Amino acid sequence: MIRNLAKTLLLAVAAALLVPLYSAPTFAAPDARALLKESESRHRTKTQQYSGDLTVVNKEGKVRKKGWNSYRQGYAGDSKNLIRFTDPPEVKGVGFLSLPRPGSDNPDQWLYLPSMKRERRIAPQDRDASFVGTDFNYEDMEEFDHEKYKVSLQGEETLDGQPCWVITAIPLEKGSKSIYQKLILYLRKDILYLVREDLIRKGEKEPAKRLILSDIKNVEGHYVAARMEMTDLKKGSHTTVTLKQISFNRPQPASRFTLQNLTREGGD
Amino acid sequence: MRFLLRHLSLSYARRHLAKTILTLLGVVVGVTTFSSIKTAQDALVVGIGSTVDRVAGKAQLQVTMEGGVPEALQERLRNLPGIRATSPVIEQIVVPEKGELGSLMVIGVDLLGDREMRDYGFEGDDADLDDPLLFLAQPDSALFTREFAKRAGLATGTSLAVKVPSGVRKVTARGLMSPKGFAQAFGGNLMVVDVYAAQELFGRGRRFDRIDVRLQDGVSVAQGTELLQKALGPAYRVETPARRGEQMERLVANFTAGFNVSSAFALSIGIFLIFNAFNVSVNRRRRDIGTLRALGATPRQVQVLFLAEALIIGLLGGALGCLTGTAFSQALLVSMGQSTEMVYGISGSGVVHLTPAIVLQSMLLGLIASLVGAWGPALSASRISPTEAFAKGSFQARVQRRIGPRIAAGVALVAGAVALALSSVVKGNALVLSVLLLGGVGLVLLIGPLSRAVLVALGPLLTRLFPSAGPLSSDSLLGNPRRSAGTIMAMALSLTFVLGLGGYMGSTRLTIVRWMDDILTCDLFVRASANFSRPDFLYPGAVKGEILALPGVRTVESYRAIRPQFRGRQILVGSVEMDTLMQRVRYDFAQGNRDAMREGLLNKEMCAVTENFHDRFGLGIGDKVPLNTPGGMVEFPIAAVIRDYSSDQGAVFLDRKVFLRHWQDDRVDIYDVSVTPGTDPGRVRDAIRAKLSGRYPALISTQREFKDEIGKAIDAFYAVMRITVLLALGVAFLGIVTSLLISVAERTREIGILKALGALPGQIARSVVLEALVLAMVGLMLALPAGNLFASFMEGPVARAFTGWAMPHHYPWEVLGELIVALPLVSFLAAGIPARQAAGVKVTEAIEYE
Known part of the structure; x- marks a missing residue:
């Protein structure tokens, strides 16, 4: 009995110590920055790679499908990304590389076109341009790094039955420029995983685009949304990326995230 | 009233x-x-x-450089303060295989970011650019305007064959643009391709034709121009699109x-x-x-x-x-x-x-x-x-009684026109107008009395040659001197115009043909562009070695021309290997001589300028020509002034080594190939074709073909003028018809009486035809000296004022020969209806006439 009580007391003490850590907002107003930091620390992985199916559906319902392999090293502000299109044959080999740029918060981005055998740097002025005809633009292809934003908690909302923190993020624009005025982030409370992002352009009040992350799975101990859908709320088109063969923390060759590799025939 | x-x-x-x-x-x-x-x-x-x-589009400034803007410049521009956006552009005119669709303006742009610069009018956004990734990934991708696509029967995914420097290429329509803004350029005959695909397609290497610049809000065009000029140096030209347009208009x-x-x-x-x-x-x-x-x-x-x-x-x-x-x-x-x-x-x-x-x-x-x-x-x-x-x-x-003062006034006015043309008091359009006005009025005053004198003198001859029709037509012409003089005036003016303009065109052609015979003395010309002024494709400099290594090739010269602005005009700067060139060509010197030119160009970094350059800018031997090079402003002393017809705006020639040293650009417009004695140029041509096949476009012409092509360009220059010459002849034709119809109507009674006295309809008709012939030939006779004067005026002061070239006078014998054959035919045709009308006059009706 005592033993049971002691066990109960021990659980109570442990709960008293742990609850503030996991559910402090229930009792006091949480700090948006702390939530995002916690989210980052929970979901940070050294590397990630997957095969993606890209589907673009325009407002008339016309569907375009493509396949790609994606590789990431690092996380958020220090991440390096390489995407290589695999399908259809007409676009096979097209590559996209994003590397952190020293002295700037905006990464350097390149697109490689095998038919021309040359890479093209994406200029900062082109960050608003559509990424290869999808509803993502080049800025959307950057990893979200909360440190580049002034964040504040807006409140709570339930999405698909899941309680979420609603956080607004305003670009600081210190060493970078953003095409957005504000992002509204929806962070699932239970796992602190981003499930929705409303993107408001400069000079506008309503979101221009919405990113929904769904089909959240736990792969190799990490939560990951196996489906990302970006909807252009004005144009009425949407782009879906379905992630397959996801793996984390696999060692990536150092040469993978280089311009030489990007421009190499068949270089993954 | x-x-x-x-x-x-x-x-x-x-x-x-x-x-x-x-x-x-x-x-x-x-x-x-x-x-x-x-x-x-x-x-x-x-x-x-x-x-x-x-x-x-929204570009406020455009950065250009002779020979093209290097790709790396774009990055430099992007990093400059005050720049909102930059976008590289390549422009080219191509012709679809279906020629009836008209020329297409190809604009090579970077579609990744070009929407910041131009509005493409994609209605429904991506709906009309079927797959942007496919567009970028496939080098044959193109966008067309809806209007052009409709005319060409193109739909998204279908192909159009166009003639590009390397031959006929199929381009695939990946999207359609709505006819607004940018898509209305060139009358909608527009084809948009990826700028890097355009580099490949048109042999631009790693260069763009220009970079369009959009400035940040709050930065004025003047500030932007100053900023860019300071940052880029004199080798680059920074100007507004409007100014660029004005320069083309001036050209x-x-x-x-x-x-x-x-x-x-x-x-x-x-x-x-x-x-x-x-x-x-x-x-x-x-x-x-x-x-x-x-x-x-x-x-x-x-x-x-x-x-x-x-x-x-x-x-x-x-x-x-x-x-x-x-x-x-x-x-x-x-x-x-x-x-x-x-x-x-x-x-x-x-x-x-x-x-x-x-x-x-x-x-x-x-x-x-x-x-x-x-x-x-x-x-x-x-x-x-x-x-x-x-x-x-x-x-x-x-008849006009006071002929003396009229003739005196006419002579004075014509003399005044000649004096004005020879003097340099008035220039440009004012010179042309005042000389034409004075000369024209003088001619009008002179033609009346002169035509009457000629008609009187011709009377006995006509009677002797055509015993029945001659006196009739002579009487008719002298019977109404005002009508005859009016018709002859119209005729003489038309023919003066035809002879003058024809003489000028003939003189230009002859002068250029002579110049070509002196300069274009090699056996083969290897070039990538059909157009002489706008290179569609440039060869890498290394091709020279490949051609030189072929059997039968004696020498190869690499000719390169750039067209920079010099004191507000687009001049030509040509470069070639002068050592071999000067061994085979004959220059006509206005200043200096062959030895001085050779020594200056080969050993002293000097230049040779053309006579029209010397006239326009007042620079000759002893002066220096300051030219913008990628390394900054360089002054080239003038070694000689030559008579050359490469550019109507003036030209400067340099040795290729000097050009390469200062411009750092080894691309070539034309390779001039000379073959070894006894070698068939046709065989060398085949060998060059085989060597370049599949790698570079190659339009290889023999000397004769090349000269013919330049001749065609000259003809194209005068094609419209030729139409106006025909119009002038048409007006003259109308003049004869009017005059003869009136003549027949006026003489209805007289013709009736003649018929009553036994004149045959054929005789009457012949007299009308003869009248037409006499009108035309007297008009021609009077136009001979006037046309000659007009041709001299066009070849001399007018040509010099507008092109800086002085053409040696050449009497338009060919035109005269053509007129001598054509005029009787024209007169015969013009007299057709009046002659039939005259022959058909009924005696009874004619007597009652009036």
């Missing part, structure tokens, strides 16, 4: 409908020529400006200036037709005028009546001429566009618009031409006394 117009003028017009229509036609043809040329001219200039403007101004002369001639010939028609009209209605005067009409009222008729004819002719002019102008514009494209490498859009200004100008011209033409006859009509009016024949036979 309304009463008189209705009862006298309208009834006359009804009774002599054919003559009234012919008078009207005189105005219509004159105004048609003016309005069609003016409409096409305006559309060409507006099209060039608008294409530059529309293609520029084609030389070309279009010639048409002003053509329209002025057409109108003045039209005035003579009207003068003639009204003169005869006064003559025919002298009885009516006499009756009016007897009933109390004042001379002023009679004059106003005729001027009112002229006003109506002028307004009607102006309106009709304006409409027909617009119909012709589209074809004229196409021809002008082809010429400017071939000669200057500049193309505009191909749509003409009848602007209110042209309508107003045409109507005014029709009106003024009619009033000027009718003024003299109206004045004569007002001076007819009632007694004189009823005395048949006295008016017809009346």
